[in-house]
Amino acid sequence: MNPEAFLFWFLSIVTVSAGLAVVLLTNPIYAALSLAMTMVGVAAVFVTLNAYFLAGVQLIVYAGAVMVLFVMVLMLFDLKAEIQAFSRGNLSGFLKIGSVAMLGGLIIGAIVMSSNSLLGNNLPDLVVEADGSKQLGKLLFSKYLFGFEALGVLLMVVAVGAVALARSKGGTHAKH
Amino acid sequence: MLNTDIFTQIGLNHYLFLSAILFVIGMAGVLLRRNAIVLLMSIELMLNAVNISFVAFSKYSGKMEGQIMVFFVMTIAAAEAAVGLALAVTIFKRFREVNIRFFEHLKG
Numbered sequence: 392m393n394p395e396a397f398l399f400w401f402l403s404i405v406t407v408s409a410g411l412a413v414v415l416l417t418n419p420i421y422a423a424l425s426l427a428m429t430m431v432g433v434a435a436v437f438v439t440l441n442a443y444f445l446a447g448v449q450l451i452v453y454a455g456a457v458m459v460l461f462v463m464v465l466m467l468f469d470l471k472a473e474i475q476a477f478s479r480g481n482l483s484g485f486l487k488i489g490s491v492a493m494l495g496g497l498i499i500g501a502i503v504m505s506s507n508s509l510l511g512n513n514l515p516d517l518v519v520e521a522d523g524s525k526q527l528g529k530l531l532f533s534k535y536l537f538g539f540e541a542l543g544v545l546l547m548v549v550a551v552g553a554v555a556l557a558r559s560k561g562g563t564h565a566k567h
Numbered sequence: 568m569l570n571t572d573i574f575t576q577i578g579l580n581h582y583l584f585l586s587a588i589l590f591v592i593g594m595a596g597v598l599l600r601r602n603a604i605v606l607l608m609s610i611e612l613m614l615n616a617v618n619i620s621f622v623a624f625s626k627y628s629g630k631m632e633g634q635i636m637v638f639f640v641m642t643i644a645a646a647e648a649a650v651g652l653a654l655a656v657t658i659f660k661r662f663r664e665v666n667i668r669f670f671e672h673l674k675g
Contacts, residue, residue, distance in 0.1 A: 396574060410612055413596060413609065419602055426612065436619055442634055445622060449641070453615070456645065457644070461608065491595045499584060523634075527635065542639060
């Protein structure tokens, strides 16, 4: 087994089991920690795909900022393990799991059946992107500059909106 | 002799399968859990799964556009988490619990 394959299988097992833990653990704190583990695993998968800059951003933004946000809100709430973590009803539960399994089967079947035509029949030789970050930056600040600026405006709006929402007294049912 | 190429030759399909499995796990979380914060975490899981397939396509087709898209998706995901958590804080202040059941009382 070559190192590349070993790395892929190891990372995918870690990532998928951490993802399962997010869904199955009833204590939200443990779910948040498993989510952080998943994010680290995804960042490592990015490294194996030669996307080094994105791996760094993934670690900083997700495993750093977003997870801190989640964990802080969880600590604020002081949630114990929930009494009823999963939705009620055996029938609807089976329906939901069935629909999820059907979607998974559909996607995987589609991938298998189109595996010859996804990128054309001749896969290009793997492009070694030694300066991938440089290309990414050039593209981001030339061709996709408008999207980049729009994202900046969006983040500003979201920051103001989140503070306004969280500060409103008594939530949506404020007694005037 | 069993053919072990599928285990030793890692290609685009393997990454797509990993992405599909993670996406399906996230979707199961959104459908099955009742805690609004765990719901948001499951949504993050789904977004990450999509990111993996974007980056995999970007590598195997030799184009950088996929990575640009991942960049945008990450920013949108961070914004979505911030707004969702602010909503969860608002719900918690009112009902002392963040069950998704209470989100139906959100009207005016």
